[in-house]
Amino acid sequence: MTVEAPSPDAVAPARLGRPRDASRDADILEATLEVLAEHGYDGMTIDMVAAHAGAGKATVYRRWPSKADLVIDAVACMKMRDIDLENLPDTGSLRGDLVALVRAPELPEAERKMRVMGGVISLMSREPELAQAVYSAILAPRITINRALLQRAKERGEIRQDADVDKLAALAPAMTAFRTLAERKPVDRAFLLSLIDDVVLPAAGVATPTVHDGP
Amino acid sequence: MTVEAPSPDAVAPARLGRPRDASRDADILEATLEVLAEHGYDGMTIDMVAAHAGAGKATVYRRWPSKADLVIDAVACMKMRDIDLENLPDTGSLRGDLVALVRAPELPEAERKMRVMGGVISLMSREPELAQAVYSAILAPRITINRALLQRAKERGEIRQDADVDKLAALAPAMTAFRTLAERKPVDRAFLLSLIDDVVLPAAGVATPTVHDGP
């Protein structure tokens, strides 16, 4: 994304003048997400973001050419703080794996992701790049993890062999988004556990749906 | 909602001058929904709505005091064209009832409802009246119908006695909204039938999940 200035020595950019403070980038992106989650794309102004980041407007526009570019970048940069597919939970049972993904300290962050998505949803139709960023940063991580866990359970013979893994993998994210954005109710641990025990596991055809309350 | 002019004879308003053309109301509300579905709340301008309805801006503002009021009214007025709870389908089986609700000619209308909701989602947090209108006009009808059908199936002993009827009733609307707004894929008959057969019915614990293709 970043255009490199023409320099014969690519290793040492060695530009003139005061160098950019890289820490401002992260502050601005974080402020963007915060304002976005609270006010949505159109309710967010660059001044809000700058003030929230303790930065000047010029500092924002020196890094991103427009509001749209800033938002796309901010959304795309949410991707990282998630679980990598390498070390998934492996408790032996599908329920154990799913419950292991419900970690209380991450719930507010997950809920904010949903609110960010809500704040840009009406723009996604006209900005495919934004739609792509939302999908790969917010939706894909959870769906992909769920799919992997379900597929493993299927191969283990723990769930129905004709289970629709793709739909089941999207089930929890869909219900969570729905609850946050449409019903405007909180997504707490109880809701997620009930979702696992009363919807996902029964739909997957797990033999013994267990009682709530996890490890 | 309408304020009545002080008139001794309530039966005959008998106002002076040219009377309002009531047909403009419906045209403007319909135009509002159309523009809303395509551009979202902030992308929609009153001029767009007026042009789309073949009306003048003044005609709009003579009826609604502000853009927000117009949108709330337009959303609230979607409620009607839905099934009433009085004559639900009653085919004898839960699957039959659910499949009977999947009627091809109504799919585009249902999809537009979802896009309208998407265009307004970021505003629902700051406008409780709008959130209420969205819920009762778009979400509540489907959810309530599903809940009634599920409850009946439960009393019939067709589904698990410990099935979470409330969550199951919201399942299809949530997945449909998710598919339309987040995944941006079409909601066609095949998707809805697969949703019934591969997710809802298994989750409800129906004994024999049947093959796709309905009556």
Added chain:
DNA sequence: AGTATACGAAACCGAGGAGTATCGGAAATG
């Protein structure tokens, strides 16, 4: 006819926000 209002079209007003430019100061290079 006379009056009062609704209609579509278009001009108009004012607020707010995206984006730019300027300023004094700070931090790097040479």
Added chain:
DNA sequence: CATTTCCGATACTCCTCGGTTTCGTATACT
């Protein structure tokens, strides 16, 4: 120390859009 660029702050331009008003015409009641 000179130069160059970054920084936060702030003033400024330009344009869009919500909302109002005006105008010529149409349609009702009296």
